[in-house]
Structures are given as structure tokens and as C-alpha cells.
Amino acid sequence: MEVKIIRSPDRKKTIQAKMVGETLVVHLPLGMHRKEERKIIQRMKEKIEKKKLKKQINKDDYLIKRFDEFNSKYFQGKLKVNSIEFVTNQQRNRGSCTPARGTIRISHRLLDMPKWVLDYVIMHEMTHLVHPNHSKEFWAKVGEYKYTERARGFLMAKGMEEEIESNCDDE
Numbered sequence: 001m002e003v004k005i006i007r008s009p010d011r012k013k014t015i016q017a018k019m020v021g022e023t024l025v026v027h028l029p030l031g032m033h034r035k036e037e038r039k040i041i042q043r044m045k046e047k048i049e050k051k052k053l054k055k056q057i058n059k060d061d062y063l064i065k066r067f068d069e070f071n072s073k074y075f076q077g078k079l080k081v082n083s084i085e086f087v088t089n090q091q092r093n094r095g096s097c098t099p100a101r102g103t104i105r106i107s108h109r110l111l112d113m114p115k116w117v118l119d120y121v122i123m124h125e126m127t128h129l130v131h132p133n134h135s136k137e138f139w140a141k142v143g144e145y146k147y148t149e150r151a152r153g154f155l156m157a158k159g160m161e162e163e164i165e166s167n168c169d170d171e
């Protein structure tokens with residue numbers, strides 16, 4: 001990504017960044033330290049790259065297809081969801097579900113993992129639509145997906161399973 005810096009003589013000017021074609025144009029107030037500038041530019045770059053990635057990954061309707069498939073296979077087609085999408089801002093969680101709003105978010109990090117792990121997370125979050133807590137009934141339902149144990153082991157090895165246990169319902 002090419003970067004063009006425009007330094008404004010106005011010191012009170014706020015920092016702005018936007019893509020112009022393939023170039024990232026960053027407006028900075030004059031008089032910043034170069035080190036600080038570099039940090040800001042790096043952050044802007046990451047932000048824009050994440051945005052781009054998010055757009056890309058959500059173009060594929062993989063999540064909706066899986067949702068429909070699991071819905072009829074495990075939930076007699078009774079589940080309803082307002083949105084199910086990949087997100088890039090979940091550094092700690094691998095997924096989350098907000099049953100009251102019917103929204104499911106899946107971390108884009110799952111895209112680098114085997115499909116059966118991603119599918120387990122989809123199943124896990126879908127089950128929260130009916131069982132908000134990690135109750136016995138919850139795990140019995142999630143366990144109907146045949147790779148649940150394997151996927152949990154996989155995620156535990158990556159240190160990603162425990163985190164979700166305490167986080168996924170707390171929104």
C-alpha cells in the first residue's frame with residue numbers, strides 16, 4: 001500500500017486518512033515527531049486492511065449457508081438470526097452471540113483454521129440463540145455436531161477455547 005503524507009500547517013488539524021485509489025492519503029498536523037507519525041500511519045494501514053478483509057470475507061455467504069444447513073439439521077429450522085458475519089475486531093474472542101438481538105459474530109481468525117473448527121464455532125454460537133448459558137442442555141445440543149470435542153481440543157491448544165467460555169454471553 002502506497003502512503004502519501006500531507007502535513008497541515010495547522011497544528012490543531014485532526015488526523016485523517018482515506019484511500020485514494022490504491023494510495024493511503026494521511027493528513028497530519030505539522031510538528032509531530034516522525035516516530036509518532038510512523039505509529040499513526042501503521043495504525044491507519046492496519047485499520048484499512050482490516051476493513052478490506054472484512055468486506056472480502058463477508059462477500060462469501062459461507063456463514064449464511066452453514067447457518068441454514070445447521071438450522072434444519074439440528075434445530076428443525078426454528079432458529080432465527082438477524083445477522084451472522086465475520087468480524088475482525090475480536091482479538092480475544094473467536095465468536096460471540098447476542099441472543100436478544102439475534103446477532104452472531106465470528107472472528108476472522110477462524111478463517112485460517114480447519115473448516116470443522118469454524119463450523120464448530122458456528123454451531124456453538126447458534127446454540128446460544130436457544131441456550132444463552134453453557135448449561136448441560138447447551139453442551140448436549142452442541143455435541144450433536146460431530147466434531148465438537150475435536151474442535152474444542154484444537155481451540156484449547158491454541159488458547160482460544162477458555163476465553164470464549166467466559167466471554168461469549170457477556171454482551
Ligand SMILES: [Zn+2]
Pocket residue numbers: 124128134164165168169
Ligand atoms: Zn459459548
